[in-house]
Amino acid sequence: QKEVEQNSGPLSVPEGAIASLNCTYSDRGSQSFFWYRQYSGKSPELIMSIYSNGDKEDGRFTAQLNKASQYVSLLIRDSQPSDSATYLCAVNTGGYQKVTFGTGTKLQVIP
Amino acid sequence: NAGVTQTPKFQVLKTGQSMTLQCAQDMNHNSMYWYRQDPGMGLRLIYYSASEGTTDKGEVPNGYNVSRLNKREFSLRLESAAPSQTSVYFCASSEGVAGWDGDTQYFGPGTRLTVL
Numbered sequence: 752q753k754e755v756e757q758n759s760g761p762l763s764v765p766e767g768a769i770a771s772l773n774c775t776y777s778d779r780g781s782q783s784f785f786w787y788r789q790y791s792g793k794s795p796e797l798i799m800s801i802y803s804n805g806d807k808e809d810g811r812f813t814a815q816l817n818k819a820s821q822y823v824s825l826l827i828r829d830s831q832p833s834d835s836a837t838y839l840c841a842v843n844t845g846g847y848q849k850v851t852f853g854t855g856t857k858l859q860v861i862p
Numbered sequence: 863n864a865g866v867t868q869t870p871k872f873q874v875l876k877t878g879q880s881m882t883l884q885c886a887q888d889m890n891h892n893s894m895y896w897y898r899q900d901p902g903m904g905l906r907l908i909y910y911s912a913s914e915g916t917t918d919k920g921e922v923p924n925g926y927n928v929s930r931l932n933k934r935e936f937s938l939r940l941e942s943a944a945p946s947q948t949s950v951y952f953c954a955s956s957e958g959v960a961g962w963d964g965d966t967q968y969f970g971p972g973t974r975l976t977v978l
Contacts, residue, residue, distance in 0.1 A: 759902075785966070794952055794969035795905070839905065849920070850967070852897075854904040 754778060754844045757853035765861050770827040772856050774840030784816055784823045785841040795839055799825065830860045864888055866970035868953050874976045875943045883938040883973050885953030893956045894936035895967065896928060898949040911936055943977045950974050
């Protein structure tokens with residue numbers, strides 16, 4: 752089992768819809784969870800970090816964490832074509848200095 | 863404030879050649895990281911440095927060496943390049959230790975390396 756798993760997609764949503772991206776992780780001791788966005792040919796940039804169970808909102812983005820079920824999700828409301836990118840889930844695993852990245856979900860927002 | 867910079871942006875090597883990838887950050891961060899990104903494999907940690915003067919292996923360290931020259935600079939060296947090292951290499955930095963402190967990692971623009 753991979754430490755951090757994401758559906759590779761592509762996930763296609765129409766403009767203005769809600770995009771839902773999911774991530775599961777295997778290490779029950781994980782405490783820090785991150786969502787990064789990566790445009791094609793560019794470097795990853797942080798969108799959200801979440802450390803406690805529940806929801807965390809920042810503008811059109813909401814991160815949701817459920818440690819009991821070992822999943823973290825990212826909701827993007829009012830999706831825009833500019834949101835089209837690959838979204839990477841990252842989780843601290845395997846010791847306190849290691850952050851493991853999922854392979855990413857490619858999101859396509861259709862105008 | 864340039865953030866994290868990497869040189870070169872592109873490089874083509876022949877099998878057996880050596881090269882050093884350079885990384886520098888101007889955010890006064892303590893921790894620095896080297897990742898490689900391959901299609902379908904995601905970002906994988908090669909080496910990291912939690913503070914000046916310390917380095918530790920990550921998930922895929924074989925074939926690489928690193929040097930934390932000072933607080934700003936962290937270099938990655940390929941002693942004898944192999945085609946399996948064809949990849950995009952990203953350097954990143956964080957104020958504290960990303961895995962422990964939950965700190966954000968800031969990434970450089972990447973180096974696209976091809977080994978023939």
